[in-house]
Every structure is written in C-alpha cells, then in structure tokens.
Amino acid sequence: MNQAAxxxxxxxxxxxxxxxxxxxxxxxxxxxxxxxxxxxTGASGAGKTSLLKLLYLAQRPSRGLIRMFxxxxxxxxxxxxxxxxxxxxxxxxxxxxxxxxxxxxxxALPLRVAGQSEKDIAKPVSDMLEWVGLxxxxxxxxxxxxxxxxxxxxxxxxxxxxxxILVADEPTGNVDPEMAIKLLRLFESLNRLGTTVVVAxxxxxxxxxxxxSLIMRLDKGKLAxxxxxxxxxxxxxxxxxxxxxxxxxxxxxx
Amino acid sequence: MARWAMAACHETAYLMKRLASALPRTxxxxxxxxxxxxxxxxxxxxxxxxxxxxxxxxxxxxxxSALALRHAAQAASADLEGGVTVQIVSAAPAQRQRQADxxxxxxxxxxxxxxxxxxxxxxxDALVEPWLGTRAGDDLDDLPIPALxxxxxxxxxxxxxxxxxxxALAATAPAARIDAQSSWLAPxxxxxxxxxxxxxxxIALFAFAxxxxxxxxxxxxxxxxxxxxxxxxxxxxxxxxxxxxxxRSMATDAAMGxxxxxxxxxxxxxxxxxxxxxxxxxxxxQGSLAWxxxxxxxxxxxxxxxxxxxxxxxxxxxxxRRMV
Numbered sequence: 001m002n003q004a005a006x007x008x009x010x011x012x013x014x015x016x017x018x019x020x021x022x023x024x025x026x027x028x029x030x031x032x033x034x035x036x037x038x039x040x041t042g043a044s045g046a047g048k049t050s051l052l053k054l055l056y057l058a059q060r061p062s063r064g065l066i067r068m069f070x071x072x073x074x075x076x077x078x079x080x081x082x083x084x085x086x087x088x089x090x091x092x093x094x095x096x097x098x099x100x101x102x103x104x105x106x107x108a109l110p111l112r113v114a115g116q117s118e119k120d121i122a123k124p125v126s127d128m129l130e131w132v133g134l135x136x137x138x139x140x141x142x143x144x145x146x147x148x149x150x151x152x153x154x155x156x157x158x159x160x161x162x163x164x165i166l167v168a169d170e171p172t173g174n175v176d177p178e179m180a181i182k183l184l185r186l187f188e189s190l191n192r193l194g195t196t197v198v199v200a201x202x203x204x205x206x207x208x209x210x211x212x213s214l215i216m217r218l219d220k221g222k223l224a225x226x227x228x229x230x231x232x233x234x235x236x237x238x239x240x241x242x243x244x245x246x247x248x249x250x251x252x253x254x
Numbered sequence: 255m256a257r258w259a260m261a262a263c264h265e266t267a268y269l270m271k272r273l274a275s276a277l278p279r280t281x282x283x284x285x286x287x288x289x290x291x292x293x294x295x296x297x298x299x300x301x302x303x304x305x306x307x308x309x310x311x312x313x314x315x316x317x318x319s320a321l322a323l324r325h326a327a328q329a330a331s332a333d334l335e336g337g338v339t340v341q342i343v344s345a346a347p348a349q350r351q352r353q354a355d356x357x358x359x360x361x362x363x364x365x366x367x368x369x370x371x372x373x374x375x376x377x378x379d380a381l382v383e384p385w386l387g388t389r390a391g392d393d394l395d396d397l398p399i400p401a402l403x404x405x406x407x408x409x410x411x412x413x414x415x416x417x418x419x420x421x422a423l424a425a426t427a428p429a430a431r432i433d434a435q436s437s438w439l440a441p442x443x444x445x446x447x448x449x450x451x452x453x454x455x456x457i458a459l460f461a462f463a464x465x466x467x468x469x470x471x472x473x474x475x476x477x478x479x480x481x482x483x484x485x486x487x488x489x490x491x492x493x494x495x496x497x498x499x500x501x502r503s504m505a506t507d508a509a510m511g512x513x514x515x516x517x518x519x520x521x522x523x524x525x526x527x528x529x530x531x532x533x534x535x536x537x538x539x540q541g542s543l544a545w546x547x548x549x550x551x552x553x554x555x556x557x558x559x560x561x562x563x564x565x566x567x568x569x570x571x572x573x574x575r576r577m578v
Contacts, residue, residue, distance in 0.1 A: 058488060078575070079492070086490030096485050113491045157489075 008034045008196050014064030016050055024050045025221045037191045039207045040200040042218035048200040049169055056090045056167045086114055089163035091171045095154040097142040103153045104138040110161040128156045147174040165196040184209055305467045306511025310555050313460045314519025320453035321547045327446045335410045337435030340403040344429040354401040357427035364422055366408050373402040465565045472569040497570040501563050508562035512555025
C-alpha cells in the first residue's frame with residue numbers, strides 16, 4: 001500500500017505558541033488515515049483544542065510541517081483554504097452557531113456555502129434535524145435552544161456535507177447519555193462511510209463505546225501514543241477496558 | 255414643521271420601506287438566495303440609504319446645473335461668435351449718416367460677411383430709453399448716439415478678421431469702431447466656465463463623501479458580523495462569497511437611496527428651472543435640459559450604486575485578507 005497517498009493528515013514536529021507565550025504544543029507528530037476513528041484525550045489545558053484548531057485550519061503552526069489531503073497545508077495559498085475547509089466538518093466546543101439564523105438555516109450553511117441549490121438542500125437538512133431530535137425546532141434561533149439542542153445543531157451542521165474528516169471538540173459535553181451515544185453512533189456511521197473522525201473528549205465511557213477507535217493523548221502539549229494509533233498500521237485496537245457494547249439505537253445516517 | 259412637509263417625510267419613509275421589501279426579493283431572484291442569508295439583513299436600520307439619497311440628490315442638482323450652464327454658454331456662444339458690431343461715432347448727424355451708408359456698402363461686399371444691417375433709429379431709441387426716458391419734450395434726435403451696424407460673419411469673428419474690416423472701412427468710414435459681439439460677454443463666459451468647474455468639483459466631492467461613508471459602513475458591518483464571518487469562513491466560504499453578501503446589502507441600500515435621491519434631485523431641478531424660466535432672460539431660457547441630459551441624470555443613481563458596490567467589495571475583501 002502506498003502509505004504517502006493514503007494518509008489524510010500528517011503532522012511532523014509541529015509546535016504552536018500564541019504570541020510570545022510558551023509553546024502550547026511541542027514536537028507533535030502523527031499521521032491520520034482515512035476511515036479511522038480517533039479519540040483525542042488529555043487533561044484540561046493539555047492543548048486538545050489547539051491541536052484541533054490546527055486540524056481544521058483555523059490556526060497556522062509556529063513550526064513544523066502539516067500535510068492534509070496530500071498537500072502542504074502550511075504554505076497553502078489563501079484561495080485554496082475554502083476548498084480544504086469544505087472537506088473538514090467541525091463541531092466547535094462552544095458550538096459557534098450563527099445567532100441570527102434558525103436551526104434549519106445553520107445546518108444548511110455548509111451546503112449553501114458549497115453552492116448547492118435550495119431544492120437540493122431542503123430534504124437532507126430537514127432529515128438531519130429530525131434525526132438529531134430537533135424536528136420540531138426547525139425555526140428556533142440558537143438563543144432559544146438549550147445547550148444540548150445547540151450542540152446537536154452544531155453536530156448536524158458539521159456532518160451534513162459528509163466531510164472527509166470530522167473534527168469534534170467535546171461533542172457530547174452538553175447532552176444526556178442517551179443522546180451522547182446516539183450522536184456517537186452518527187459519527188460511527190459517517191466513519192463507516194469513509195470519514196475520518198477525530199473526537200476530543202474527557203469521557204472515557206464514550207471511548208469505550210467505540211472499540212475500534214484509536215487514542216491520541218495530549219499531556220502538557222506533548223503527544224503520547226498509548227494505542228499505537230500514530231503508527232501505521234496501528235499495532236492494536238484501543239484498549240479502554242470496555243467491549244464497545246450498548247443499545248445505542250439506530251446508528252444509521254439519515 | 256409645516257404639515258405638508260411632515261406628510262412628504264412620511265410618504266418618503268413609506269416609499270423607502272416599500273422599496274426595502276421589494277428590492278431584496280428582486281436581488282435574491284438575480285441569484286445567491288442562500289448566500290444572502292449568510293449575514294443578517296439589517297437594511298434601513300442605519301443611515302446609509304439616507305446618506306446615499308442626499309448625495310445622489312445633490313449630485314443630480316449639481317450635474318443638472320452644470321449641463322444647463324453648458325447649454326446656455328454654447329447657445330450664446332453660437333449666437334455671438336460670428337457677430338460684429340460697427341459703431342459710427344460722430345457727433346455730426348449728416349457725417350454720421352454718410353459714413354454709415356458708406357460703411358454699409360463696403361461691408362455688404364466684404365469677403366466673409368453674410369449680412370450687414372443698419373440698426374433702425376427706433377431700435378436705437380429703444381436701447382437708450384431705459385437711461386434717457388421717453389417723456390414728451392425729450393428730443394433724442396439731438397443726442398449724438400452712434401449709428402450701429404449689425405454684421406454677421408461666416409465663422410468666428412477673430413481679431414485678424416476684425417482688423418481686415420477695420421482696414422476696409424478706414425478710408426470710407428474713419429469714425430467706425432468695430433467690436434466682436436462675443437467680447438462683450440467674455441467675462442460672462444469665464445464665469446460660466448468657473449461655475450461648471452465648481453459643479454464638477456462638487457460632484458467629485460460628493461462621490462468621495464459617498465465612498466468614505468460606504469467604507470465606514472462596511473468596516474462597521476464587518477466588525478459587527480466578525481464572529482459570523484469567522485464561522486462561515488471555517489465552513490469553507492470564500493472571501494468573494496462573503497464580500498458578495500456585503501456588496502449586495504450595500505447595493506440594496508444604495509438603490510433605495512438612489513431612487514429617493516433622484517426623485518428629490520429632479521423635483522429640485524424642475525423647481526429651479528421654473529424659477530429661472532420666469533426671469534424671461536434669453537440666455538437663461540437657452541439653458542434648458544435636453545432629453546439626453548435627463549438620461550444622463552437618471553444614470554447618476556446607477557453610477558452611485560456601482561460605486562457603492564465596488565467600494566464595499568474592495569473594503570470587505572481587504573479586511574478579509576487580514577483574517578486567517
């Protein structure tokens with residue numbers, strides 16, 4: 001197998017500092033492969049969100065090399081960034097919904113940005129919102145939604161365009177356990193369709209639900225490799241002590 | 255404020271609101287319905303349409319004034335450019351009449367002369383009447399008023415041609431004084447030229463003020479919607495897509511302001527035209543606007559909208575380039 005062609009993301013000795021502060025990420029090297037499911041763990045302040053920002057191209061590193069989709073992402077010309085970003089679905093920790101748009105319009109945003117016609121957008125958006133349990137809140141503005149509802153809208157928006165890579169920062173932090181599992185099943189469904197999934201979470205229980213997942217752990221800006229996830233092929237599946245069981249209902253994509 | 259003025263304000267505000275609801279629909283129909291929802295529609299919430307309306311109204315009045323002045327100057331200049339006045343300045347009536355007859359005979363056969371006509375005595379009397387009056391007992395015949403000959407030349411009465419006429423008349427009418435009619439109005443033409451430049455300068459200043467207002471409004475809107483812009487950027491929106499949304503919003507404001515400004519400007523121009531026409535002066539009457547001028551005036555709001563769109567686009571694109 002041609003490994004260079006297969007990799008979807010490659011970080012090589014990446015460092016990141018904000019302004020003149022200390023490095024929040026140092027010597028981070030790893031490779032993500034298509035169709036794999038990664039969990040990114042680590043204590044608060046370990047640099048998870050910073051690493052995800054580099055992944056979804058909201059931040060440029062202070063040093064090191066990042067390749068995405070086979071292209072050097074650091075020297076990527078500005079006009080090519082939107083094309084790359086459309087291939088990345090992001091669930092922000094603070095949701096970052098557009099406040100003046102309804103839940104429906106927020107979910108429709110990635111499709112509209114990609115230039116799809118209103119006719120083609122209508123059904124997938126409605127189906128997706130139904131699926132995350134917000135079928136009766138289409139026209140609700142984010143300010144009128146609960147934290148959990150906003151998070152579900154954010155997830156629906158991140159996955160609606162079937163991205164090549166899904167980056168989620170604590171995506172189940174504000175939802176009840178049942179919904180958390182349901183959303184995890186959604187991520188798995190996407191993963192089975194070939195989307196690489198990277199989920200940053202504290203929740204070990206969640207990690208146990210995805211037995212085939214790979215773990216990356218950040219500790220004070222440095223990356224550990226407890227499961228061999230960073231090598232290719234991975235040495236072994238993630239060992240979280242669980243067996244990935246659970247009811248978890250319908251995991252199929254809408 | 256007078257009642258009618260308040261009613262006019264209400265009518266204008268109502269018209270703006272109607273336009274506000276109609277124009278976005280039209281613009282959306284032109285494409286990018288989805289894009290237009292990327293940012294909130296905050297039309298008529300700010301002063302932009304009113305600023306544009308004022309700018310367009312002032313520009314229309316300035317442009318109409320410049321065009322009317324140009325017409326007046328052109329018409330007067332065309333009338334006068336071949337006109338020459340020959341005065342026979344002699345105190346002795348018999349000698350004056352003899353030299354006038356001789357000069358008339360020479361002038362009628364001089365090269366380049368289309369016509370040469372002695373101004374009749376009753377017209378001369380009418381010319382001096384405002385100063386000397388017509389009361390019974392006045393005897394104008396005793397006054398040594400110069401004899402006047404109105405000469406029309408083919409082409410412009412240049413100094414060289416006037417010299418030729420002077421030489422031709424030197425022997426037969428030594429008392430003749432020859433002047434180009436246009437020279438009498440030269441200071442008026444210079445004043446009109448200066449006014450035209452002033453109008454052009456005003457139009458340039460209005461355009462500059464409009465660009466400045468749009469620049470500030472665009473930057474303000476960018477600041478207000480910065481978070482939304484960052485989100486849609488992260489979702490893969492291009493700078494051009496975002497700029498287009500701002501550009502469209504500004505264009506809608508400008509179109510509404512432009513229509514109201516054009517109406518206000520045209521009403522002002524028509525009012526001024528009526529006032530000047532009432533003066534009854536020949537030169538003012540020739541300063542009326544042709545239909546091509548009205549078309550040009552109607553083009554001012556269109557030019558305004560294009561200027562606003564271009565300014566908004568360039569401002570937003572420059573600001574977006576500074577974002578990640």
